[in-house]
Amino acid sequence: xxxxxxxxxxxxxxxxxxxxxxxxxxxxxxxxxxxxxxxxxxxxxxxxxxxxxxxxxxxxxxxxxxxxxxxxxxxxxxxxxxxxxxxxxxxxxxxxxxxxxxxxxxxxxxxxxxxxxxxxxxxxxxxxxxxxxxxxxxxxxx
Numbered sequence: 001x002x003x004x005x006x007x008x009x010x011x012x013x014x015x016x017x018x019x020x021x022x023x024x025x026x027x028x029x030x031x032x033x034x035x036x037x038x039x040x041x042x043x044x045x046x047x048x049x050x051x052x053x054x055x056x057x058x059x060x061x062x063x064x065x066x067x068x069x070x071x072x073x074x075x076x077x078x079x080x081x082x083x084x085x086x087x088x089x090x091x092x093x094x095x096x097x098x099x100x101x102x103x104x105x106x107x108x109x110x111x112x113x114x115x116x117x118x119x120x121x122x123x124x125x126x127x128x129x130x131x132x133x134x135x136x137x138x139x140x141x142x
Contacts, residue, residue, distance in 0.1 A: 071111075072136045080107040088134050096123045 005013070020039075075081055083103030084091070091097060096117045099105055102124055108114045113130035117123040126134070 084108045
């Protein structure tokens with residue numbers, strides 16, 4: 001029995017067990033065995049469904065990660081942000097960057113690699129996605 005059952009759920013469980021017991025008392029042994037076998041089958045199916053749902057969630061999570069890497073590769077291959085990539089050391093070191101000093105800023109912004117800095121509308125900062133992109137670039141070079 002799950003350890004996180006509260007009193008209400010425990011009461012429902014006991015009621016369901018008693019209801020099943022009383023319903024089984026009215027039939028013969030063969031019918032009882034068939035009903036128990038069906039209950040066991042339903043329980044197994046529920047477990048399988050839960051396992052499949054967990055696998056689906058994991059697959060979706062892995063797919064998002066893979067998709068991100070595919071996007072990063074397409075950004076790099078496009079050549080549209082080559083100067084942005086070359087200037088990564090400066091961009092990563094500065095917390096706030098004046099927008100007109102960011103090479104390929106329009107493209108980098110469109111890809112979500114930089115974002116407006118709340119400090120001032122003329123300033124940008126590297127987004128979380130941009131940091132992951134530069135991390136991917138660095139790892140890919142090694």
